[in-house]
Amino acid sequence: MxxxxxxxxxxxxxxxxxxxxxxxxxxxxxxxxxxxxxxxxxxxxxxxxxxxxxxxxxxxxxxxxxxxxxxxxxxxxxVSCLIETADAYEYMSAERNLKLAARYYPDLPKGRIDEVLELVGLSNEKRKKVSGYSLGMKQRLAIAAALLARPxxxxxxxxxxxxxxxxxxxxxxxxxxxxxxxxxxxxxxxxxxxxxxxxxxxxxxxxxxxxxxxxxxxxxxxxxxxxxxxxxxxxxxxxxxxxxxxx
Ligand SMILES: Nc1ncnc2c1ncn2[C@@H]1O[C@H](COP(=O)(O)OP(=O)(O)OP(=O)(O)O)[C@@H](O)[C@H]1O
Structure with a gap:
């Protein structure tokens, strides 16, 4: 193979x-x-x-x-990669950040953003501004962005x-x-x-x-x-x- x-x-x-x-x-x-x-x-x-x-x-x-x-x-x-800092926009929510990232993938199925937010355990916090996130939550968001397009x-x-x-x-x-x-x-x-x-x-x-x-x-x-x-x-x-x- x-x-x-x-x-x-x-x-x-x-x-x-x-x-x-x-x-x-x-x-x-x-x-x-x-x-x-x-x-x-x-x-x-x-x-x-x-x-x-x-x-x-x-x-x-x-x-x-x-x-x-x-x-x-x-x-x-x-391929998806997360190398060194993957900075999200702090003044936006996790959901908004992922919507922005999703623009690069026009074929992304509806509901995929909610799916990855669920996968990384941020569903309940998805509307909060990233500026209020802990380091671990920011890392989870970065991982969510990496998973978005099912690499x-x-x-x-x-x-x-x-x-x-x-x-x-x-x-x-x-x-x-x-x-x-x-x-x-x-x-x-x-x-x-x-x-x-x-x-x-x-x-x-x-x-x-x-x-x-x-x-x-x-x-x-x-x-x-x-x-x-x-x-x-x-x-x-x-x-x-x-x-x-x-x-
Ligand atoms: N842009 C650069 N210009 C010159 N040297 C560099 C550059 N980037 C890295 N290096 C040097 O290359 C070597 C390897 O760096 P690298 O960041 O790949 O190591 P690493 O294994 O990821 O280290 P760490 O575990 O500390 O992150 C180091 O000696 C570093 O100083």
């Missing part, structure tokens, strides 16, 4: 040094990929390259078999930012349900490796701009090794227990 996303030998250098070194990733339909790495590892840079927000110096990115350099609009038409691939950069424990559980449930029931594919950058382990089917660990480890979660963990242990081994060459012993 055609991969949803195929990244081949992507390289990106910012002035002052190499940031992304020769990364290749293949993501299949309905998979939930967690992208993990320390601050400055290059996660956001990679997500920006994958969504065409910045250009790679070399390498290719194909979404649904379409090269984003050749046919950007067509490649991105089935087949959703790319989320730190989606649990601002969410409380209930919010994180809710988001995990939503991701699991959409991937299972609608075959939605996710690529999620997160520092919350323990939060995301349960919902991810695959993980990609990057450090210093290099892809250190990637694969199915079931291949990376097991036998008492958690994803956090696998991450610590990948990044530091030792697991948490070992770090404690040597501390």
């Amino acid at each position: 055609e991969p949803v996303m195929e990244v081949r030998q992507v390289v990106k250098r910012y002035p002052g040094g190499r940031v992304i070194a020769n990364m290749s990733i293949r993501v299949g339909k309905g998979e939930v990929w967690g992208l993990f790495g320390p601050n400055g590892a290059g996660k956001t840079t990679l997500l920006k390259i994958l969504t065409g927000l910045i250009h790679a110096d070399s390498g290719t990115v194909k979404l649904f078999g379409i090269d984003i350099q050749d046919h950007y609009a067509s490649a991105m038409s089935r 087949e691939l959703i790319i989320l950069d730190e989606p649990t930012n601002g969410l409380d424990i209930d919010g994180i559980l809710w988001l995990r449930g939503l991701i699991a349900r959409l991937s299972r029931e609608e075959g939605t594919t996710f690529l999620i950058s997160s520092h919350g490796i323990q939060e995301m382990e349960q919902v991810c089917t695959h993980a990609c660990i990057i450090g210093g701009g290099e892809l250190i480890s990637q694969g199915r979660i079931t291949d990376l963990v097991g036998g008492g090794i958690t994803l956090e242990d696998a991450y610590l081994y990948a990044i530091h060459g030792q697991a948490k227990g070992a770090a404690r012993i040597h501390a």
Whole structure:
């Protein structure tokens, strides 16, 4: 089957040094990929390259078999992304913000806005101005906007930012349900490796701009090794227990 996303030998250098070194990733339909790495590892840079927000110096990115350099609009038409801040208009309500976003999707079925407001748990607050929202509510609204057009691939950069424990559980449930029931594919950058382990089917660990480890979660963990242990081994060459012993 055609991969949803195929990244081949992507390289990106910012002035002052190499940031992304020769990364290749293949993501299949309905998979939930967690992208993990320390601050400055290059996660956001990679997500920006994958969504065409910045250009790679070399390498290719194909979404649904379409090269984003050749046919950007067509490649991105089935993709939704939430990278860094997704600012809503503060002086408008959530409903009004989503109506504005809906203008980009002329074929959106009637009732879809109410449907996504329900999905993110903002139905009761939909007429309140966003300026009165908590950080978590703003994050829910951003996720609602990302879901609006039923994208087949959703790319989320730190989606649990601002969410409380209930919010994180809710988001995990939503991701699991959409991937299972609608075959939605996710690529999620997160520092919350323990939060995301349960919902991810695959993980990609990057450090210093290099892809250190990637694969199915079931291949990376097991036998008492958690994803956090696998991450610590990948990044530091030792697991948490070992770090404690040597501390
Ligand atoms: N526009 C830019 N110009 C120059 N360097 C940049 C630019 N954007 C990011 N960098 C550098 O590239 C490296 C990777 O940054 P990036 O934001 O991709 O990391 P990250 O893994 O998302 O980090 P974090 O977890 O802190 O968000 C960092 O060293 C950063 O300083």
